[in-house]
Amino acid sequence: MPDSPIWQILSATMAQPEMFKPVDIGPDYLRQSFVDGGFGCNNPTAHVLAEVKAIMPSRDLSSVVCIGSGHPNTIQLQRHAMTSRFIPTQILSLTKSIALDAEKVAHEMEVRFQSTTGVYFRYSVDQGMQSQKVGEWEKLQQVTANAQAYLRGLKVSNSIDDAVASIKARKAAVKTHRIDGVIQSNAPDQTTGYKACPTPTPLFTGRQDTIDRIIACISKGDTQRCVFVLYGLGGSGKTQLALKTVQQTKGIWSDVVFVDATTNETAIAALAGFAKEKKVGDSHESAVRWLSNRQERWLMIIDNADDPDVDIRQYTPDVDHGSILVTTRIKQHVALARGDDSDHRVSEMNPDEAMEVLLKAAKTKDTDLSIAERQATVKLLKDLGYLVLAIVQAGAYIFSSSCSVTQYYDMFARHHQKTLEKSSQLIAKMDDYKKSVYTTWHMSYEQLGTNAQRLLHLMAFMHHSSTSEDIFRRSAIGIRTYTPEVPATQDEKEAQAYVTECLEPYLDSTYSWDSSAFLDTMTEILSYSLISYDKINGEYTLHVLVHDWVSTVINYPLNAAIEHTGCLLAVSIDYEDDMDSLKYKTAIEIHISRFLEWQERPRPNHASRFAEVYLRAGKRSEQGKMQKIALDGQEKALGRENDATLSSMLMLAYVYQQQGRYQEAMTQIEQVVDIRKRVSGSEHRQTLIAMQTLASTYYSLGRYTDAQSLHQHTLDTSTRVHGHDHPDTLNSMHSLALTYQAQGRYDQAESLLLKVVDARKRVSGDEHPETLTSMNVLAFTYYRQGRYDEAESMQEHVMEVKKRRQGDEHPNTLNTMGDLALTYLAKGRYGEAEELQMKVLEAKERVYGEGHPETLTSMHNLAGTYYSQGRYEQAEELQKRVVEEQEHALGAGHPSRLLSMRLLLETYHAMGESRRREYETLEREIRELKSRAG
Template identity: 35%
Template sequence: MSTTSPSNTQPSTTQPTGGNKASAKSKSEWLAPAILTAKTITAAAECVPFPYIKGVSGTVVILLETVEKVRKNREDLKELCESTTEIVMILHDQILAHGNTAVKFKAMCEELESYLAAVVLAVQNLHNPSKGFRKRVKEFLLAAVATNSKVNEMHAIMTAPSSVVTPPSQSINDCPPPSRIFQGRQTILAKMHKFFTPDSGKQLIYVLHGLGGAGKTQIALKFIQESSANFSDIFLLDASTLDTINTGLKNIAMSKSVGDSAQDALTWLQSKHEQWLLFFDNADDPGINLNQFFPLCDHGNIIITSRNPELKVYGEHYLVSDMEEADAIALLLQSATKGSSEENVQIAAKIVKELYFLPLGIAQAGAFISKSEDLNGYLTLYRKNRAKLLKEKPGQSHDQYAWTVYTTWQISFDKLSHLAATLLQLCSFLHYTGISEDMFSHASQYSFPVWLPATKEELQEPLEFLSHFLGPTGEWNSLSFFDVTNEIKAYSLITFDAATKTFSIHPLVHTWTRTTLVDEAASHLCISSLLGMSIAEIPDHDITLASLRLMPHLGALSPFNAGRGAGSGVAFSYIYLSVGKFTEAQNLIEQTCEKYRLVFGEEHLATLKAMHQLGLTYSHLGEYKKAKELEVMVLEKRTKLLGEDHADTLVTMGNLAITHSELGDFDKAKELEVTVLEKRTKLLGEDHPDTLSAMGNLAATHSEFRDFDKAKELKVTVLEKRTQLLGQDHPDTLMAMGNLAGTHSDLGDFEKAKELDVTVLEKRTTLLGRDHPDTLRAMANLAATHSKLGDFEKAKEHEVMVLEKQTKLLGEDHPETIKATAHLAVTYYNLEEFTKAGEFEVVVVDKRRHLLGDQHPDTILAMQNLTLMHRALNKLQEAEELEQLMEDIDRLV
């Protein structure tokens, strides 16, 4: 009974025509609470993944608010309003309990909404003066009576005792059909049909796992549709929570009149020796042990869909990923209501590729295109409004899936711990494949080298992040890292490749993750610094292979300014050099060098490190004079600051020796190399990688002096020790093998040289790829050996390929490109293709004179070769002029 005080009510100011007076007190007793209840249900319906409950509850609110405004006949609608509100409450509770199977209430909701809309219109017409009063009252009464009758009928069904609340003549566990635009997936469907063979004598479990939006549920529903005749009963369970699983099982028990609990259902399934099928849909919560809900018997069938790959342990499984291109195109065109003309297929192919063949993304794009009717313009619009379009839910859909692409992943992301979410966000700045634990473990051991001007304060954020993965004494704890990555894997937001021991992220998830960032700039700075820290801890002899793994990540960072992290400019340039991206290295290290000069001055160790790196870059670019100038300066300053025996001083001395050699000053090169080798042997020992590098450089200089026996002795030692220390497939071992092959060739043992050259080329191709600078160098060396063996056609085949790749990789003026041109010119000469030979050799002479000068040995050699080619072409005057030029140069020397 209401306890409302009369002092809180206002007297009615209107008199109803006929019937009892409707006071404000009577309104407060039933209408206001009804309105509040209906609004609450409407608001709650926003969280329910079935749109039809929102429609009917919203119509109830409109009805009640319309009734609230009328001055006449309000009490005639009291029973109708109260019954309708009660039914909507029951419907809402039932939909929550039934989860995905609540689709069966759709017809009831739509029918009730239709009747209520008629009443709303009739009530509104009571105030419409354009119609006669009697006609208005008649329409009102007819609508009210009809709706009252329907509401009473539904109310009886919904509140009937000893029966499961369900729409008439439907089983609560019937599965909905798959999407009307379902396409493809024949491979997985065929595997499932083969797996679920009748009378197998055991319980069969099949797990479909994968990223949200990949189409797991639709595949399961399609399979069930195609094979429903093979199962005696089919039960769909919403497995998203413990409550929904228990409710689903309870409903099975009640529908079969075997009890009213989940255990009753399981007991019935265990005793029922027929081909029933349990479909656990959306079993995504890694905290739920699904096994407790499996009937303990050796019969029956179970299908599970989940984002959690851990559920693979239950039986046969399949990773549901992206669609085949043809199926994806068909899905897009069908959902976009576009024909499959040749032009449409071509446009659709570009769209589905941009969406990385993700089914949900494709269906969402198709719905938008259907509405906009602009297939051709979608891709441009998508690239400019990617996030908005992937967040936007279509007004019309072909199935009951409630979420958009981005909402689907956000639901999973929101369940991650802060540390797991941070790791995923940081990885969104890296390349979406090839993410390894080593990248983080190396960074965690960062030792703050004096040449990198980064303080603990500057690196506070990456150091704090990494601290979560360290043990009590500061060592890297792989188990802690595994726990975090496993948490992310449980929602298929990352996947792990056991063969490569790397993680990857779906490209769309990778892009989406950055939309979750609060401070994008800070996160980018953190991962950039972290990557620089990681590179700084990689030993020099491991940098070649590490650079191949890290280069894609630097490429992903570059749009955000890859050198922003503390000290990362120097570290990143080292990676660029190692993979042959010399121009990129130059741009980055020049900026870093200038910045350090201004901030720290020229004699700061950080500045000297950057200058050293810039000199090395100039050498790789073939700008040896620039390199020499910098290296001389750095050597003087490092000797003064660090001493002549310091490791950094010796590194600079070794690089300067190589530059002297490239400039043709072999005497100076040998002098420096002897010093470096002696000091490193004394300081580091004979077997240290740096000592072996010095030995290899000195051996190369001996070759320049044609002291091939001494060169061979040193090169054999280097190869043996590197093989023992690093293994026979290590890049440094292969370099030693290639160098020894060259000496065998110099000594006339061409077959031995060829044997080694073939091995080096094969291993480098496998290890580094066909386009890596070291691979191209190996190919050029093998071509030279083929020439010495007289196999000029084979030499030509390799040399043409080398020249094409070197030109593309390094440019026409790089010394390696010019060398490749010179070798091909000589091969054409040996094949008696004198015209081609002359054309190529003219280019070599011009470029070497310009870049190296007339007195450089390589320039002289090119002139001698061109003289021979002129004579072969009977260009005697040109030959004599060139010979005279060489005589003049010789007199100057």
């Protein structure tokens, strides 16, 4: 064929004589005429195979699919009239038919591939096509019908299924250097022992962004050395990600070498087998040397490089070219990476991809799931931590056992390990991976030193995330001076000794915290990808399943291990209220709550400190439970008049007060005050604190005169005994200002609050919770004085800081939001006021409950906003509910209830004649209550 443009060659190839003229191509001095490329090669299979062998001699053939043009007429001479003897048209036609006979080549191919199965596939419509001519395009519908009838045949249909499976599997069936004669299947190589690169599981889903990153790096291996490292937790899908990358790039590599680096022996065997396969030697060195000298684009997969004793560098060519893809749990192997953006931590899947994998493994469709099944699926995936191996194995069991997702989730919720390991009992596996998720991690765990294992044990009963070095630092320092209030039990003593021993390696010779030693141990755990580290927040996280698994590898009684974690957490907590201490208590609350799932009733000594954490978090119910446990233990062991017992009694009474149980609170506080006065004296600090708490309870009960008198007494005494800027003095001053505010004495309240805010800023800082609380009360005083702009500015500032410091649903934050909404209302910004009040009401219903006085106050305020907008029916509905529930919560004549009744009275008045009877009845009731209080 002359060297000509492609369009000319295509034209010549398609110059069918019955439809086109011959095409002349080539230079002017040597032009040649061409017709129909189908002459002699209407079935080009033999030519294609010869070409493949020529340009890809060392590759493998997976499948050959040929599409014929339909079964032909039998080639024969036809009888014609006498006159045709003198015109050789029949001979010409016969010659053409022989030249176009594709079936002859097809038969030759069948002979050539006769000893193979699942490699050569030929499809040609066997009936109805004999009379069709090339130019009869108008008979296309008939051709289509014949083709469809052909495809519906059972034999053809099964053959097509086999062809699809062969194409999808892409298994090496025949060496290309053996495809131009009679084909023999690749016999299993009994000498090389080489394992070709496997194909990825058909369940593989998503992660295309990561694959694209890998390809962008390793595809440059013909001009530079490229090493991409995939590292992460066992079971996260590193190997499958690598195999999928190979599948998507198979056409660009001259050679793909798959090395199982589980041990030195497996790595050596893989490379030696590759050397034998290539006939370049029989050792792993031969393979490495051969690859080093190859200038083509080759790829080496170093899989499962999880053993630190296996130096994978000795198995990779040390040259300036080539592509290497490493999968490992050892984070330090990232140091081997070469090229731009050349490492990636493989972690959990995103929820949508995880859902798709589970459905594939369970062989079900999204549309087949009921609402309940879908909800169970979402919960299961979350509890599996979106870990791909766990998801695949869960799906496999769901399919094989024919159980529902809901049933599987129920089993998993009760017995994590037992349920996850059920897939290993299945007869048929979905892939070649035989280990359960727990088994894969145990291999890494056994590589850890004692110190690292001990830290993991302590973390097993904390929350799986947000673990900071500060927990261990505070524990190591605090345990040296820790003295239990209640005499320690033998279990507590043993736990304290164990935790002391665990943390001793992280103290230097002066018993100061040695951060470097701690980081060394955590780095050891990190190196096996059993935990991850958030550099921005300085926090460690265990995958939820790893976290669950750790408790299964502890080789001593589980109760003792739980006791160790309880001791670690408790001794890390102090009773200070500086910003660092408050910040720490906010951070550790998640771990306390998780620990209490393991030990619902902790030791009284621990419960007292856990109560301190819940106090600062504003979680009154949890605080009350812990305070009650502490008090019960202290009363039993120490007696009612012990200092620790009295402190717990007072704190429990404070919880009652915050829960709206004012009478219970008052009764208990009065007992504490009496005992304190008798045991410690009237001017003892703890006596004054108890008296101040009692005064605050009087305030909550609406007994403002009693509250004012007692607050004034504690303020005067505290000022004389402790000084003006002492925290106790400032607390008394703040509480007295609140009472003035309730009495409508706003100028006196403002005067006191300005002093308190100024002092607290100096002593505790601008963002200390107590500073912010006093600022909020001062802002509300401005609101009461009609100074709305000043109130709004201060309230918005306080709200922003409280949200950041304490959270959106901390009681202090909600109070500020509610006060700000009232300021918006006063300024006529009804929409903003209503929106904020709705948020506060919904949050308070969650935090306090529907009948709590705080919730009812927010409901009262929202009703006021409805009233201001003329929405009287909505206002009336809320106000009636508030008045009714306040009677149960506060008492019939409480000032807050009287205020709500007066607002309801105004609503009745605004609604006119239709509410006259209700108005008169309510007005009478208010008069009676006021006269009774009188």
